[in-house]
Amino acid sequence: MNINRRQFLFRTGALAAASFIPVAVTWPVTGWAARSVDSLVLGFSNEPSSLDPHWHIVSANAALTTYLFDRLVRSDNKQRPQPGLAKSWQVIDDTTWEFELQANVKFHNGAPLTVDDVIFSFDRASHIVGSPFALRTYLHDKTVIKISDTVLRIKTLAPNPIVPNELATVAIISRSSGEATTADYNSGKAVIGTGPYKLVNYIPGNRIVLTRNDDYWGEKPQWKEITIRPISADGARVAALLSGDVSVIEKVAPSDIARLKTNDAVNLTRSVTNRAIFLSFDHGRKRSPFIRDNAGQPIDNPLLDLRVRQAFQLAIDTRLLVKHILTDAAEVADQLVPEGIFGHSNAIKPVIADAEKARALLKAAGYPEGFRITLHSPNDRFIRDSAVAQAVAQMLTRVGIKTEVETMPSSVFYKRVTGDAQGSEFSFFLVGYGSATGESSSPLRSLLHTIDKEKGYGSSNRSFYSNKKVDQIIEQGLVTLDDGKREALFASAIELAIADVALLPLYYPINVWGLRKPLVYPGRSDEQTIAMEIGVSGDAGAQK
Secondary structure, eight states, X not given: XXXXXXXXXXXXXXXXXXXXXXXXXXXXXXXXXXXXXXXXXXXXXXXXXXXXXXXXXXXXHHHHHHHHOOBSEEEOTTOOEEESSEEEEEEEETTEEEEEEOTTOBOTTSOBOOHHHHHHHHHHXXXXXXXXXXXXXXXXXXXXXXXXXXEEEEEESSOOTTHHHHHTTOBOOOGGGTTOOHHHHHTTTTOOOOSSEEEEEEETTTEEEEEEOTTOSSOOOSOSEEEEEEOOSHHHHHHHHHHTSOSEESSOOHHHHHHHHTOTTEEEXXXXXXXXXXEEEOOSOSEEEEEEOTTSOEEEOGGGSHHHHHHHHHHOOHHHIIIIISTTSEEEOSSSSOTTSBTOOTTOOOOOOOHHHHHHHHHHTTOTTOEEEEEEEESSSSTTHHHHHHHHHHHHHHTTEEEEEEEEOHHHHHHHHHOBTTBOSOSEEEEEEEOTTSBTHHHIIIIISOOBTTTTBTTTOTTOOOOHHHHHHHHHHHTOOOHHHHHHHHHHHHHXXXXXXXXXXXXXXXXXXXXXXXXXXXXXXXXXXXXXXXXXTTSTTOOO
């Protein structure tokens, strides 16, 4: 039975006052009932790595900064551009966009938002030293021209059809923060946004507490207080949900989905993400640090040979990975973006595993007895990432590529995988990429384009992959205003890269959220958990 929010608040309050009354539920009510009915506790699967909104736009960070900071353009749950701090925009000519700011927007410190803050934010986001993901990727081609305190124009070097999508990635901060460093943000001192929530407390590894910004310029969120708890262990997140210690959890593990489906106290939401989980090869070094011959001696990098990469492709049965390790929580991936995302190619089909063909390719490439390699992976970033890495290693070992696995927390992994100017510390690693812009240009230019720091290309190309033909098609697509032609170009670039085994797609996660009834959530393709979109079943407009 659906109930409205007023009934929900009344009933939950009654439980808090008289929790000894028998209740027909299958879990203890103490944790939930003891909490304020205007608050939510969210169980994140990963701890945000920084409170600096420009540091890294992985899903946990991006979700958190959405509470504290606004962007000129918002993304809805399918990543379609919506008005944010900019109430409207228009195309002036092929290389000029005009944006008008919302009226009466104030930062948490009371200062009014102006175009100067936008200019300051774009400049800072383009120059974050040491960032694992440089937002310069989305800003390098843009010059901001101040028309007035509330109107700005953005000039691009060439026609850019996705300017609003790109601006949805960049949080707007107050220029009063001056030269604040990432450390200043992590201390809380510099966290001054225009967002619907303000920072109350940040205890790394424990919790982040936010309170509603009652002076918020936009629609006021219904939840007065938000507590974010990082709970990396799948079982611990589910236990916290069932006990009532948290209201909502993300990334429900495949092993827990079936039993939660039958629990009358829980709502589940499933959403295919725009993220591909894939294996990345060292394309850049003649000698790679974690590759040896069978005697343990260094050898020239076999991953530079297409036949070897094709052998990896044929050795790994992605259907088995999805069926037996990621049940109900993934779809087989054959490219960078799933079906339905702009730029997906219908011409690409999943490779059918064939161990004999894999061995034949290794022999033809000069490795009849194979070689040794280490697969590095995070162990708390993606659903069952460690188990996937171990299964991949077993499949590769069966064809002669003797694979060891080393896993580590994502906070360690991303520092090491980013490496330095010489490339990643690793030779072969499991990683993921979700399109922050909601279409395929983001992974194409970040993952597959040859590294060009000046132009912002290859910002996440940790493998140093380079293919001039792929580069050319990506660049052509990025300046093509006709949607049909641009989508065909992006699909073509993806087809070329996959044929070259630039990387090896494994699966697209299906993110599953668990919520205490009567809470509901529509889910998001960008995997983010946004409390402002969490409602109560029966509310007007609530997700059913």
